[in-house]
Amino acid sequence: MKDNFKYELGLINGKVYQDGNFVAVDVYVKDQVIAEIVPQGTILPCKEIFSCTNKLILPGFIDSHVHINLELGEFKSADDYESASKAAAFGGITTFIDFLEPINKIEEFDYKLKKKQDEAKKSYIDYAFHTTVGNFDDDVEELIRISQENGIPTIKLFTTYSESNRKISDDKLREFLKNSNKTNTLILAHVENDEMILNANVEDTITAYESSRPAKAEIVEIEKITGMAAASGGKLYIVHVTCGSSVELVKDKYGELLGKSIFIESCPQYFHLTKDVFQQENGNLFLLAPPLRSSEEQEKLKENISFINTIGTDHCPFTKEEKMRYKEASKIPKGLGSLEFSFSLMYHLFGKEIIDKFTINPAKIHELFPKKGVIQVSSDADFVIFDSSKTLFIDSGHSRSDYSPYENMITNGLIESVILRGEFVVRNRKLQDVKRGMFIKRN
Ligand SMILES: [Zn+2]
CATH class of the missing domain: 2.30.40.10 (Urease, subunit C, domain 1)
Incomplete structure (x- = not known):
């Protein structure tokens, strides 16, 4: 009635x-x-x-960068849709965007989408997906078409991780960027220089971890990919930018494109934690890729907050036991949980200036506007x-991981x-x- x-x-x-x-x-x-x-x-x-x-x-917040049920070798990230969406809801997030597993051939698209759709039925909040490609070796235009047809106008790729066959070739990268504008598809890129990482030649420990994926590897590769995007008129969204120097570079060289066809995302962890935590006894707990940076880079990141378009979390937590299982950095699953505390952490630093980066900006950039944001x-x-x-006292939160990197902060x-x-x-x-x-x- x-x-x-x-x-x-x-x-x-x-x-x-x-x-x-x-x-x-x-x-x-x-x-x-x-x-x-x-x-x-x-x-x-x-x-x-x-x-x-x-x-x-x-407006309800949007986190356009989360990993749920992510499988990494012997590990699986701690949160499924039920726990991740619960943590998100307590953090004010009403929509999040997860990633399909990387595909190298178009035939993989359907079942990878179906798999995520099945997992997501337990969600307390609204959700969407980004298509992800690894070392993609198929028809770029056709993938864009299929992805769009399924309500996914965003495709994520990597410039690194050749060792796990996820690095995109330069030719395919160019092709994705070239086709992005006319199809209104946004290319999300994890940007680190693969060769510099492969040749870093530092010992496989937590204390040396930051030098194994140095700031320079991000800065150099961002210069390269933003150049490619500018040349092709492509639509590029750089995920999880860690360094203030990276933001300055894009702002100085392509300032007129920033916020129009080139977008920068950063994450709360890069504003609140520095690489110094890798020297602590529990340094394992903070391991993620790309790594935390120096306090100088962090300061620069804060100074350039107005040039950063969105805050995503790259939420991908594991349990303490999993993080502490090995001494070698290469064997430890990378990722932190930030979903529940993301807005609080950023509001604490920047006040109301941060609101648009959780609402209207991600809504517009990821085609959720004006429904959301x-x-x-x-x-x-x-x-x-x-x-x-x-005030909020941060505890381990509602994630299934048994700790938060920000525990005891107010x-x-x-x-x-x-x-x-x-x-x-x-x-x-x-x-x-x-x-x-x-x-x-x-x-
Ligand atoms: Zn990520």
Whole structure:
């Protein structure tokens, strides 16, 4: 039976984030989308009124870089869709984008997509996928077509990892970039110079790990790939940039393309941790690729925050036991968990300047806009209710990993409630046990 209320949910008396400002309006939801935005003062007929006095109302966050159920030799990352999406929800994330396993032939596409779609059914939040290629040896245009047809306008590739046959050849890389613009496909690239890594010749330990994939390997390769993108008019998104010098290089050489056809993503770990942690006794716990950098590079990264378009997490946690199992850096599974604390960590450093990098920017860059990333009529009713006067104490969190790299930190601001398409996923810090996450086709 249908009830008589015109709206299902009304968020009233909050400060609503719109176009970079906080506005005193009330937001009403019907049929999972934002139906009405009105000046504060008049209450519309509504099934539930949720008062947000003194709270910020932000668009639901988007994390466009997560790894769920990632298989790495003898290891599998700790989170499946249930635990990852739970951690994400507590972190205010209402949409995340995972990666299909790398494919080298087009025939692999269908079952790799099907596999992810099956896994993702347990998600509390909305999800999408990036197609991933390894040492791709097939028809580039055809892969782009099939990927687009399945609602995936983004393709990830690697300039390194030749030892596991994931490095793309220069010819294919050029072809992907060349075809990206006319097909409106974004090329996501993990950018490190493969040869410099293969020839690094440092001992296989945690303490020497950073020099095995040095900052220079990122900077040199970013110079090369941004040059290729600029020459071909390609659409390029550089994932997990670790160095401030890398951002400066792109800004200085291709500033006019930055934010238009070339995009930079970085991750909270590169702002909060430095390579010094690899010298600690528990240095294994912080191992990831590309590595954490020097405090100088980290400072430069912070100085250049306004040139970084999005914050993704590269979420890929393992358990303590798995991280500590070997002494050789090469044998340890690389990756950290950051999903749950990503926004809090970045808001703590930068305040409201960081909001767009979790909302409208990733929405526009990854073709989720205007469905996601913005509080306006007809957009999905995804919200984060944030109390900037409170603090968050970071513990191991809701991930299945038994630790967080940020444990015992206290950050400014607290994510109190999270709403996905008009229904609470987290309500006053309590998980609502309804898994309504769905696959978002992006085109
Ligand atoms: Zn990644």
